[in-house]
Amino acid sequence: MERVFLRQWVFAGHVSRVRNVGDYFLFTIGNESIAVIRGKDGNVHALFNVCRHRGSRICLEAEGNKRTLVCPYHAWTYATEGKLLAAPAMADGFDSSQFGLHKCHVRVVEGLIFICLGDTPPANEDAFRDWEIFLKPHGLTQAKIGKSMIWQVSANWKLVVENFGECYHCGPTHPEYCSVMAHALPDTHKANKHVGEFADLTAAWEAKAKKLGNLTGRVPHDLNAVHTCVRIPIKEGSLTASRDGRPVAPLMGSFADYDGGYTAGRLYPANYFVACCDHAVIPRFTPLSPQCTEVEMIWLVRGDALERKDYDLKNLTWLWKITTDQDKKIVDDNQAGVNSLAYQPGPYSQTEQGLARYTRWYLDQMQ
Ligand code: FES
Ligand SMILES: [Fe+2]
Structure with a gap:
């Protein structure tokens, strides 16, 4: 997992699963649960399904549509892009901008959603270019x-x-x-x-x-x-x-x-x-x-x-x-x-x- 799957691009799902804002599905790989979601910004995001408060899973159903992501434990509330929107009863000086959900890299290639869980994804530019050329006539988007x-x-x-x-x-x-x-x-x-x-x-x-x-x-x-x-x-x-x-x-x-x-x-x-x-x-x-x-x-x-x-x-x-x-x-x-x-x-x-x-x-x- 460390040397291969957490470093490389991994196909997570087809774009039709997240056509509308708030549509999401969970992708489980090893110990990781990733929420692949269409954000309000129109982009596909891949968010670690791990609350920044005490680490609970946030999304529990395998797929659905959400306006915001609310942790079931203490109700920290996140935007579809991962930003922390609300955290009840935190002390003055709590900087919510530091507590957005951790994100994976995302790349959508002809309707196929790839994610990379690591910090620095491999470029694979030639590969994605060739995939695009060969997939384009098939209209998978x-x-x-x-x-x-x-x-x-x-x-x-x-x-x-x-x-x-x-x-x-x-x-x-x-x-x-x-x-x-x-x-x-x-x-x-x-x-x-x-x-x-x-x-x-x-x-x-x-x-x-x-x-x-x-x-x-x-x-x-x-x-x-x-x-x-x-x-x-x-x-x-x-x-x-x-x-x-x-x-x-x-x-x-x-x-x-x-x-x-x-x-x-x-x-x-x-x-x-x-x-x-x-x-x-x-x-x-x-x-x-x-x-x-x-x-x-x-x-x-x-x-x-x-x-x-x-x-x-x-x-x-x-x-x-x-x-x-x-x-x-x-x-x-x-x-x-x-x-x-x-x-x-x-x-x-x-x-x-x-x-x-x-x-x-x-x-x-x-x-
Ligand atoms: S663990 Fe998510 S709000 Fe506390
Ligand atoms: Fe076979």
């Missing part, structure tokens, strides 16, 4: 949450994130994902046949997507960068990442047509997005304790789309619901094995080299 689901995984966050970061397990674990996503089998086996087929598919798709003016390819070229963004084809003939390849929701953002592309990004330590032309999935990986990690999957659809009329929740969530159920199981079992006396880390395969790089970055943070 105007999106709404179609559905979100939470899994409690009985494992350390690093096992959870490493699992999400490799597709070596896709073949053995995710038959559904492999049936939808053409990259999965080549990424599992590295067999020449699969790799060649995917390269051909990608070349043909890129030519079509470029004609439509859509993004393709990968940035940055430096594999040791802390972030990556990429657009790849889903599968021959598929318009979106759904069971039958057909759309599951209305087109989002500036897409004029379904181009069959899949946009994905990551930023260390644990931030990701995946997005098709008609929906996006934002995972949120949050360490709660050494062997408990919360995984939330957030499905975004166009802001004016209506459930049942424009999208069906079963179709929308099918792929990542089933895939995350499977991932929870394998990661729970992974942690159980790692806890054994006999556990020793084994060598990574060729398709897990991203994890080797990630582990080197992690060790750098620990030094």
